[in-house]
Amino acid sequence: MAGTRPTRIDHIGIAVRDLDAGIAWHESAFGLRVVARETSHEQGVHEAMLHVATGEGGGSYVQLLQPTHQDTPVGRFLARRGEGLHHIAYGVDDVAATVRRLRTAGIRLVDLHPRTGGMGSSIAFVHPASAGGALVELVQAPD
Numbered sequence: 001m002a003g004t005r006p007t008r009i010d011h012i013g014i015a016v017r018d019l020d021a022g023i024a025w026h027e028s029a030f031g032l033r034v035v036a037r038e039t040s041h042e043q044g045v046h047e048a049m050l051h052v053a054t055g056e057g058g059g060s061y062v063q064l065l066q067p068t069h070q071d072t073p074v075g076r077f078l079a080r081r082g083e084g085l086h087h088i089a090y091g092v093d094d095v096a097a098t099v100r101r102l103r104t105a106g107i108r109l110v111d112l113h114p115r116t117g118g119m120g121s122s123i124a125f126v127h128p129a130s131a132g133g134a135l136v137e138l139v140q141a142p143d
């Protein structure tokens with residue numbers, strides 16, 4: 001289990017229609033601050049990370065996701081369910097080892113191998129069908 005057990009909630013992913021409006025709301029309601037903002041054409045999202053706290057295992061954030069266009073996973077999520085909670089991300093020390101362990105355990109994954117996420121992280125998604133209906137992301141912070 002070493003390196004494959006979550007050490008924290010890295011972030012909560014929230015789907016929004018308007019990233020600027022979502023950022024403004026989180027800034028004014030909770031005083032959160034944006035620490036990174038980027039576009040992933042591979043994932044079809046404009047995203048912003050707002051820092052919440054830093055603990056032993058690393059930082060925790062709120063991640064706001066606006067689709068780059070409708071025909072993307074987050075675009076389809078918005079069309080189906082509207083704005084709101086999209087995924088939960090666990091921070092792990094070794095995402096590749098975690099993926100291997102889950103695959104061996106027969107747990108269904110969206111990503112069979114880690115890929116690059118925001119802020120230089122390494123990420124992989126667990127399929128909601130294997131995770132109690134929640135989309136779960138695994139995140140390993142860059143060294």
Ligand code: CO
Pocket residue numbers: 011013063087089137
């Ligand atoms: Co995420």
